[in-house]
Amino acid sequence: MASCSRLPLHPFLCSVSVRLACNRNVQVEASTAKSLYPPILPSRTAKSKSAKRRVVTEHFEQLRSCTAQEKIRALTRVQRKKYVIYPQTFALNADRWYQHYTKTAFLNGLPEKYDPAPAVDESVLSEARDVVCSSILQQHWHAMKGRTFTQKEQEQLVSPFLRNAVCGLKNLLAKENPVLSLSSLDFDPQVSYYWLRAERTIPEGHRRGRVEPMRFQIEDKPHSQIRIPHQLPQFVPLEAEISAEVPIITLAPDLLPLFRRQYDNNIFIGAKLEDPCCYGHTQFHVVPERFRRDKMSKRGLSDQVELSLRASAIASLFAWTGAQAMYQGFWSEEDVSRPFVSQAVITDGQFFSFFCYQLNTLALSPRADCNNSRKNVCWGTESIQLYERITDGDIVGLNDTVLRLLLQFLLNNAQC
Amino acid sequence: MAKRIIYPLYQLGNPQLRIFRPTFNLTLVRPGKEQPPDTVQFRIPMEMTKFDVRNYLEKIYSVPVAAVRTRIQYCTNKKRNHLNQRVKRPDYKVAYVQLTQQQTFQFPDIFPEKDKKHEEGSVEEMQEKFMEDERQRQKPDPRRGGVTEWFGL
Numbered sequence: 001m002a003s004c005s006r007l008p009l010h011p012f013l014c015s016v017s018v019r020l021a022c023n024r025n026v027q028v029e030a031s032t033a034k035s036l037y038p039p040i041l042p043s044r045t046a047k048s049k050s051a052k053r054r055v056v057t058e059h060f061e062q063l064r065s066c067t068a069q070e071k072i073r074a075l076t077r078v079q080r081k082k083y084v085i086y087p088q089t090f091a092l093n094a095d096r097w098y099q100h101y102t103k104t105a106f107l108n109g110l111p112e113k114y115d116p117a118p119a120v121d122e123s124v125l126s127e128a129r130d131v132v133c134s135s136i137l138q139q140h141w142h143a144m145k146g147r148t149f150t151q152k153e154q155e156q157l158v159s160p161f162l163r164n165a166v167c168g169l170k171n172l173l174a175k176e177n178p179v180l181s182l183s184s185l186d187f188d189p190q191v192s193y194y195w196l197r198a199e200r201t202i203p204e205g206h207r208r209g210r211v212e213p214m215r216f217q218i219e220d221k222p223h224s225q226i227r228i229p230h231q232l233p234q235f236v237p238l239e240a241e242i243s244a245e246v247p248i249i250t251l252a253p254d255l256l257p258l259f260r261r262q263y264d265n266n267i268f269i270g271a272k273l274e275d276p277c278c279y280g281h282t283q284f285h286v287v288p289e290r291f292r293r294d295k296m297s298k299r300g301l302s303d304q305v306e307l308s309l310r311a312s313a314i315a316s317l318f319a320w321t322g323a324q325a326m327y328q329g330f331w332s333e334e335d336v337s338r339p340f341v342s343q344a345v346i347t348d349g350q351f352f353s354f355f356c357y358q359l360n361t362l363a364l365s366p367r368a369d370c371n372n373s374r375k376n377v378c379w380g381t382e383s384i385q386l387y388e389r390i391t392d393g394d395i396v397g398l399n400d401t402v403l404r405l406l407l408q409f410l411l412n413n414a415q416c
Numbered sequence: 417m418a419k420r421i422i423y424p425l426y427q428l429g430n431p432q433l434r435i436f437r438p439t440f441n442l443t444l445v446r447p448g449k450e451q452p453p454d455t456v457q458f459r460i461p462m463e464m465t466k467f468d469v470r471n472y473l474e475k476i477y478s479v480p481v482a483a484v485r486t487r488i489q490y491c492t493n494k495k496r497n498h499l500n501q502r503v504k505r506p507d508y509k510v511a512y513v514q515l516t517q518q519q520t521f522q523f524p525d526i527f528p529e530k531d532k533k534h535e536e537g538s539v540e541e542m543q544e545k546f547m548e549d550e551r552q553r554q555k556p557d558p559r560r561g562g563v564t565e566w567f568g569l
Binding site (some may be wrong): 090093250252 | 449450451452455480481483514517518
C-alpha cells in the first residue's frame with residue numbers, strides 16, 4: 001500500500017466535518033491533486049539536443065503571438081545559402097521536381113467550376129472579341145513595320161499586346177464582376193517567396209555530418225497581375241482527397257540543375273503588407289525568348305514545351321499564394337485555415353494555357369511535414385491556339401474557347 | 417572534333433566545317449554520385465565542348481541528346497614521388513548528357529558476383545575443404561555459449 005506521505009493533505013486541511021476526513025477513493029484524489037513541484041523541463045542553455053528542441057519550441061510559441069510583419073521578419077532574417085528556383089527554367093522535366101519541392105499535385109484540365117464551361121453573355125463575348133482582335137492587329141502592324149532584334153521579339157511585340165488586352169478586358173468586365181472595379185492591376189510586379197523543404201546532410205565544412213533543412217527561394221516577374229481585396233472561393237475543400245500524387249524525388253536539387261546563392265530572403269506578393277488588395281486573382285505571364293516553341297523545336301525539345309509551362313505555372317502560383325498566406329500571418333507551424341486560390345494565364349502571343357492553383361498547406365519544413373497529409377493542387381490545360389494566322393487586317397481562325405476561358409477567369413468572383 | 421589542331425577561322429560565307437574522322441574518344445563511366453535516370457556520364461577530352469559532345473553522339477551513334485552539361489575535374493598536384501618531385505594526376509572533363517523523350521539509362525553491372533564452384537575431385541576443391549576444416553577448428557566451442565576459454569578450468 002502506498003505510504004501516507006503520498007496522500008494529499010488539503011482535504012484534511014479544508015474539511016468541514018469529521019466524516020469527510022476519511023476519504024475512501026484516495027487514489028483518485030492523489031491523481032487530481034495539484035502537484036507541489038513545477039513540471040520537469042529540459043535545460044534551455046545546455047549543449048544538448050533536448051535543450052535545442054526546447055529553445056526552438058519556445059521561440060515558435062513566442063512567434064505565434066506576433067504580427068504578420070514580425071513573423072515574416074523573424075523567419076527571413078537569417079541569411080544562408082539557398083537554392084534559387086526560376087519559374088522559367090531550361091532544366092528538363094522540371095515540373096516533377098518543382099511539384100516535389102512545393103508539395104503540389106497536378107491535375108490535367110480545369111476544376112469543376114470551369115469544366116464544363118458555364119455560359120458567358122454573348123454581348124460581353126463580342127465586345128471582348130473586339131478588344132482582343134484590335135490588340136492583336138495592333139501588334140501585327142507593329143511587327144510588320146520593322147522586325148526588331150530576334151532576342152527582343154517577345155518583349156517588343158507580345159508584351160504590349162497582352163498589356164492592352166488585359167487592360168481592355170478588365171475595364172470591360174468591371175461592371176459584370178464588381179470585385180474587378182476594386183482590384184489593382186500591376187505591371188511587371190515582383191513576386192518572391194522563401195521556404196524550407198526537405199533535409200540534407202552537410203557533406204563538407206566545419207558543420208559536416210549535421211542535418212539541416214534545404215532552403216528555397218522563388219523570384220518571379222510576371223507580366224501583369226490582378227490583386228483583389230477579397231479572397232477567391234475555394235475549388236475543392238481544404239482536406240479533400242485528391243486523385244493525383246505528389247512525385248517524390250530523392251536526388252539532391254543540384255542534379256536538376258538548381259544553384260545555390262545567398263542574399264536577402266524575400267517574401268513579396270507585388271505590394272507591401274498594408275495594401276488592402278492583399279489577395280491574388282490572376283497572373284499573366286509571357287513566355288521568354290529562349291522558351292518559344294520554334295526555338296525549342298530547333299533544339300529538339302518540343303515535348304519539353306508543355307512541361308516547362310507547367311513548371312513555370314506551379315512555381316509562380318505557389319510563390320504568389322504562399323506569399324499571400326504569409327501576409328495573413330500563416331507560416332509552417334501555423335498552417336492555413338482556409339485555402340488560398342489564384343489563377344494564371346501563360347501565353348507566347350499565339351498559344352494560351354490556363355492554370356488554377358489552390359494552396360492547402362504551408363507546412364513544408366521538415367519539422368511540420370512529418371504529420372501533414374494535406375497537399376497543394378494545381379490544375380492546368382494544354383496550350384490552345386488563340387488564332388491560326390493573321391493576314392493583312394484580318395485574323396483567321398479565332399478560337400472562341402480561349403476567349404470564353406479568359407473571360408471566365410476574369411469573371412471569377414469572390415462572393416459567389 | 418580533333419585534338420591538338422588549330423581549326424580554320426570561320427568567316428562569313430564559309431561552308432560549314434565538317435570533320436569526318438574525329439580523334440576524340442568518349443568514355444562512358446559509372447556515376448560516382450546518384451544521377452537522375454535520364455542522365456549518362458562521360459569522361460571526354462579537355463578540348464571537346466558541349467556542342468562537340470552533342471554532334472558526336474547524334475551523328476556517329478545516333479543517340480538523341482536533349483541537354484549536355486560539362487565540368488572540369490582538377491586532380492591533385494600534391495603527391496610526390498621517390499625523388500620528392502610533385503606528380504600531377506591529369507585533369508579530365510566530365511559531361512552529363514540528358515536523353516530526350518524520357519529515355520532512361522542504367523549503367524550495367526560489369527563485374528557480377530559469381531559463385532565459385534570447383535568441379536568434383538579437383539585440387540582446388542580439396543584445398544577449399546581443408547581451409548574450411550581449419551577455420552572450423554579455430555572457432556570456439558559452441559556449447560560454451562560465447563564465453564571465452566579464460567573462464568573455467
